[in-house]
Amino acid sequence: MNIAIAQAPSTTSSRAAMSTRCSACSMHQICLPTGLKEDDMDKLDQIIGRRRKVARDTHLYRVGDPFTNLYAIRLGHFKTHQVNPSGDQQVTGFQMAGELLGMDAISTDRHHCDAIALEDSEVCEIPFSRLESLFGDMPVLLRHFHRMMSQEITREQSVMLLLGNMRAEQRFAAFLTNLSSRYSVRGYSSTDFQLRMTREEIGNYLGLTIESISRLLSKFKKRGWIKVSNRQVELVDPATLKEVAAGTKTCA
Amino acid sequence: MNIAIAQAPSTTSSRAAMSTRCSACSMHQICLPTGLKEDDMDKLDQIIGRRRKVARDTHLYRVGDPFTNLYAIRLGHFKTHQVNPSGDQQVTGFQMAGELLGMDAISTDRHHCDAIALEDSEVCEIPFSRLESLFGDMPVLLRHFHRMMSQEITREQSVMLLLGNMRAEQRFAAFLTNLSSRYSVRGYSSTDFQLRMTREEIGNYLGLTIESISRLLSKFKKRGWIKVSNRQVELVDPATLKEVAAGTKTCA
């Protein structure tokens, strides 16, 4: 709960435009420009104002902030969370490179959640009104934008399934499996990765307590399904984890 | 779980185009054509192939069905649910007139959930590819479409908050309050309405059992917050219900 607001002297330099272009970005096969031809990608490049650094534990935006930009993650990891009237939070997602942040703000022109960097990260700032002005001439871009919004809807539906129907160990197995496949798509190891989030954040996301997460880690480790050392995780038996996630196998 | 597949002889007639137009529809202030001028609304009308009746307990679409249409609800109520590999379901939402169904299918061109009518209903079939062809010339339509997708994302986020953080009574109060405000927007009573869904469906949606729902109804009734007779509900003390939903008040 200790959100460091430290970002002091780097602010100006961090907002300076970096010369990186979509076509040179390793995420362009996943991110917004997917499917675009060279010249269309250039047009998109031109409206992307700046690449912005976001230091670990700092906010990219907060609930209530006016909505002007979508953000594409170039590098790093984020979490988003909602806050309800009585003050407790719900982590609604963990986002990684190539994913889009801020789509929930379109409906009301204000952000509905907080987005916070889990590590030092970089995002591309996409002014939404300028993006809209491109849609008329670039149906491919529009199409892919719709796919990304739709994908977000689908993702949230699976979280609803997870929170509404699954037991603790099933949720956690699903969580690990999900991370695994997302890293795999990005060309990283699907079996070895660092958890960028604390146990508390994982627990919050999965509707469980930090203690439960800790116990689940120990249990899975004892079963020989994973190896854990601090934040470093190795999925020793991904197949079994998938079965547990699917509910076809219980660890009694 | 008994899904009647009866719809036999009415099929052909039910799919016949009805002459109802967006401009004449009571939902056009809420639904897709929101904000459109007369002539733009006409263009939209022209691509909406048919108004289709969907009998109670029948599917509008199923998981895996190819995606060709979005559906705007003209009349009636629907539920959507997901099914996971081990066969159990999660109701992901209850939809009413003016709301859009099928947006989760855009990303993969296949439906990700089942949509089922809770009562005899009517939908407008919106061929998505034809809708896309309108976007170029009708920025207002595109804008509102984005708002509706974004709204769906926000809605699901609040369900995540509900499932992840709230106690049973809080969830149920939030559920009633949500229905109340949606009916209010549509010009119906915000305090008197029929539940179109079974206790089981409510429970599934809220991550609770049918027995819990029943007990909560009794408890709220005993407290004098609501009146219940079968599916008919009256919110006697909506203010308190909102407090309970917000978590500022517990019923110890």
Next chain:
DNA sequence: CGTTCTTTTGATGATGCTCAACTGGGGTGG
């Protein structure tokens, strides 16, 4: 090397589930 924060582990308890029996309304058929 001490301080602080995160994580682990244990003991206890409450919330909501499971199982079971019962109630009541609506439809059907004798």
Next chain:
DNA sequence: CCACCCCAGTTGAGCATCATCAAAAGAACG
């Protein structure tokens, strides 16, 4: 018209899962 059935819903008793509380151990950091 009444008896019956069937299904949705209600209510109760016992129990499991996971939360809560507490304490100790381990990592991170100056």
